[in-house]
Amino acid sequence: MTTGDNELMIEFLLGHINYWLFVVLMMTGLYIVIVRGNYVKKIVGLNIFQTAVFMFYISIGKITGGTAPIFPTDSQGRIRPDPDIVYSNPLPHVLILTAIVVGIATTALGLALIVRIREEYNTIEEDDVLEIETKLAEQENRIHGFGPGGGA
Amino acid sequence: MRHHLILRVITKILVGPIILYGLYVQFHGDFSPGGGFQAGVIIAVAFTLYGIVFGLRAVYAVLPPWVVHRLMALGLLIYAGVGILNMLSGYEFLNYGAFAPNHPSHGQHLGILWVETGVGITVTGVMIAVFYAFAGRPPRMGDDDW
Amino acid sequence: MAGGTEAVAHQALEMTDHLPVLQVLIPFIAAPLAVFLGVRSLAWPIACAGAIASLVCSVVLMLATLDGSFISYHLGGWAPPYGIEYRVDAANAFVLLLISATAVVVMPFTKASVDAEIPKKDHTLFYACFMLCITGLLGVVVTGDAFNVFVFLEISSLSAYVLVSQGSHRDRRALTVAYDYLLMGTIGATFFVIGIGFLYMATGTLNMADIADRIAGQGDNRTIQAAFAFILVGMGLKVAIYPLHLWLPGAYNYAPSAVTVLLAATATKAAIYVVLRFTFSVFQPEFTFDTNVLYWIIIPFALLAMFAASLIAVFQTNFKRMLAYSSIAQIGYMLLGIGFFNLSGLTATMVHLFNHSITKAALFMAVGALVLRSGSTFYDRIRGMGKSMPLTSAVVVIGGLSLIGIPGTAGFVSKWMLVQAAFELGWWWMALLIVASSLLAVIYVWRVLEVLYLGDTAEGAQHKEAPMMMAGPMWVAALACIWFGFDTSLTLEASRVAANGLLSGNAGMAPVPTTAAGGGH
Numbered sequence: 001m002t003t004g005d006n007e008l009m010i011e012f013l014l015g016h017i018n019y020w021l022f023v024v025l026m027m028t029g030l031y032i033v034i035v036r037g038n039y040v041k042k043i044v045g046l047n048i049f050q051t052a053v054f055m056f057y058i059s060i061g062k063i064t065g066g067t068a069p070i071f072p073t074d075s076q077g078r079i080r081p082d083p084d085i086v087y088s089n090p091l092p093h094v095l096i097l098t099a100i101v102v103g104i105a106t107t108a109l110g111l112a113l114i115v116r117i118r119e120e121y122n123t124i125e126e127d128d129v130l131e132i133e134t135k136l137a138e139q140e141n142r143i144h145g146f147g148p149g150g151g152a
Numbered sequence: 153m154r155h156h157l158i159l160r161v162i163t164k165i166l167v168g169p170i171i172l173y174g175l176y177v178q179f180h181g182d183f184s185p186g187g188g189f190q191a192g193v194i195i196a197v198a199f200t201l202y203g204i205v206f207g208l209r210a211v212y213a214v215l216p217p218w219v220v221h222r223l224m225a226l227g228l229l230i231y232a233g234v235g236i237l238n239m240l241s242g243y244e245f246l247n248y249g250a251f252a253p254n255h256p257s258h259g260q261h262l263g264i265l266w267v268e269t270g271v272g273i274t275v276t277g278v279m280i281a282v283f284y285a286f287a288g289r290p291p292r293m294g295d296d297d298w
Numbered sequence: 299m300a301g302g303t304e305a306v307a308h309q310a311l312e313m314t315d316h317l318p319v320l321q322v323l324i325p326f327i328a329a330p331l332a333v334f335l336g337v338r339s340l341a342w343p344i345a346c347a348g349a350i351a352s353l354v355c356s357v358v359l360m361l362a363t364l365d366g367s368f369i370s371y372h373l374g375g376w377a378p379p380y381g382i383e384y385r386v387d388a389a390n391a392f393v394l395l396l397i398s399a400t401a402v403v404v405m406p407f408t409k410a411s412v413d414a415e416i417p418k419k420d421h422t423l424f425y426a427c428f429m430l431c432i433t434g435l436l437g438v439v440v441t442g443d444a445f446n447v448f449v450f451l452e453i454s455s456l457s458a459y460v461l462v463s464q465g466s467h468r469d470r471r472a473l474t475v476a477y478d479y480l481l482m483g484t485i486g487a488t489f490f491v492i493g494i495g496f497l498y499m500a501t502g503t504l505n506m507a508d509i510a511d512r513i514a515g516q517g518d519n520r521t522i523q524a525a526f527a528f529i530l531v532g533m534g535l536k537v538a539i540y541p542l543h544l545w546l547p548g549a550y551n552y553a554p555s556a557v558t559v560l561l562a563a564t565a566t567k568a569a570i571y572v573v574l575r576f577t578f579s580v581f582q583p584e585f586t587f588d589t590n591v592l593y594w595i596i597i598p599f600a601l602l603a604m605f606a607a608s609l610i611a612v613f614q615t616n617f618k619r620m621l622a623y624s625s626i627a628q629i630g631y632m633l634l635g636i637g638f639f640n641l642s643g644l645t646a647t648m649v650h651l652f653n654h655s656i657t658k659a660a661l662f663m664a665v666g667a668l669v670l671r672s673g674s675t676f677y678d679r680i681r682g683m684g685k686s687m688p689l690t691s692a693v694v695v696i697g698g699l700s701l702i703g704i705p706g707t708a709g710f711v712s713k714w715m716l717v718q719a720a721f722e723l724g725w726w727w728m729a730l731l732i733v734a735s736s737l738l739a740v741i742y743v744w745r746v747l748e749v750l751y752l753g754d755t756a757e758g759a760q761h762k763e764a765p766m767m768m769a770g771p772m773w774v775a776a777l778a779c780i781w782f783g784f785d786t787s788l789t790l791e792a793s794r795v796a797a798n799g800l801l802s803g804n805a806g807m808a809p810v811p812t813t814a815a816g817g818g819h
Contacts, residue, residue, distance in 0.1 A: 019720075030485070033481060033485065039477065041771060046481065050484075051425070052160070053495070056495055058190065060499050092495075092498070099448075102487075106456065107451075109456060109480060110477065110481075111286070113473055113476055116463070117473045120466065122476075140676070141615075143675065143678075145676075145678065146613075146615065147614045147615040147619065177587075221333055224330070224333065225329075226332035228326075228327075229334060232327050232330075235319075235472040239311070243317065244319075244371070244372055244375045245373055245374065246371060246373060246374040249375060292519060
């Protein structure tokens, strides 16, 4: 590889740093959701996954050299937009505010379900729950005849 | 918590200012970062803190669960009501210009104020309801089982 | 920025101009109103009134858009592409009509089944959630703003998770299926948001029509392709496209009967509408066609759903679970219509959307009635109920025939359209596959009918006909199955106009009007 190629490569890696972080965070979250057996940890994974998306949105709203999108006002309090100032894009932030609220609702609901699951199954480990449910399904299969795709 | 004197005193001192700060965030949201969402959470924090330190029964006496449910609904109704008022005066849903046809920016201020009030009430209600829902479940283990 | 000068010229709107927003607003208000009044006996009437008013809105909207035109509503007076726009054309008006009509028909059934299955203290909140779910579904369909779709999608999904978990009063497994549904639904929605994010990166706008405009000039763009992939997978989870369907059988099986009816008849349909809207209106048909997504991804999965899910349904011993798998199979037909990428195929998808919805509503309501009398949906527990519940069992017969696609039922019309679309492409083997998968439907429907009519009577069940509150709505849906099997003028015409609008892609979205109304700083 020539030095030019190396520089291009570094530029490619560093220039997209926000996307790399987004990908790593997103995959971490998704991995936790899929692999972890503990229901609460799954919710935590889901939160990390969602947070990655929030970061993705906010980073695409950033404009190099841009400042907070608040127009300056004069002494009478009237708005005086200054064409020389570069502003960051506020819209992704607003969108993410909504997405965060949705995320909180999802988390609260997920945790509430976990509380109820614990009351009914006395565990919050997926393996234990699956064991109980497999037994239930086997019992049903014995009584009512075999049906595929039973269990959870 | 009977014996935690410091916690109880500090909580009693803090609850008032927290609510006051929530109201500040609520009404100053027009000019600075803030608004109904943040204010709602801050006000809910005051009640949550009170509930954690003095117990659920004490906070139920201040704000019974049925009131909290009403609060959640009331905020939404205020929000939707603002939109309907606009519609009744021949404007689009949530077009605050309807409040002051000759001076839309005043209408904007008024509309945002009401909508944010609704949002604040609902968020307060929801956050307290979440706290009640989790704290109100019958405990599975006693304090000494940890 | 836009100041007072424009507002003076503001034209007063009539109440009929507000229909697109009233459509969503009325069920939305019904929910907090029921909670605020807090009178248990009022919750159901309020929900009912909300559903009926919303049906009226959607009927008017459908009539107004049948000529292929569209209605645009600017929320808050902010003109698109900056403000949120509600845009109703024949395609969404049709789905709106479907959702609100289902809501109205299901309401009496809901009352009877909720009284039996949900503890009294939860009734008010249950109806509030029910209305929020309907609000979300209507909102997903009515909005013309890509991010708004996500918000409404989550309103409907979150309330759906709660509604599914209410089945825990009968079987605790409802809790774990609701939890699984929550995980998968959230992952799906988050994928969808990532897709929207990519679209926003590439176009700088969230208005669907505006996105379509801007994509058109971009050609082969990897950001847009990534956006399409994320949106398709994300919505695929909500639609329950075959390999992404795992949440569906459990959720349908353990949810309270009324919730199953609502979800089966409307939730997946709204999601399919979103897939349609994004595939054809937002991304250009040429774009999706060029990348061969339709032929190489959608069609194979559609076929997989048609056969694999039907096969699983054949071997079920639980009526409700069987219907859930059958739903996954039927979703395969709708996807197949999308994959055909011609007018007949899309028309078939739209018609099947409607026909399958009424069919499944009828069948799941029958299941609800059987649960009420026998306490279970396993075949050996409902054996011989055909004799003691003739009305309910007759609905199962009609619904079953419609599921198979026997001439004279609604199901036949859509399958016929689908076969016709296959022939138009010259894919006679595809037509054979469609017929072959219908044969699987014959088997699983026959198993139920055999159990209901030919088995000896099960013990331990109440042998009494379903109450009128259940039998009535059930029969409305069943008669609709037959009616739309003979009189196809409404369904086919609306579907054809909708499909036409979707296929014309960008042109169907029409340019964004630029005149701003109102505004502020």
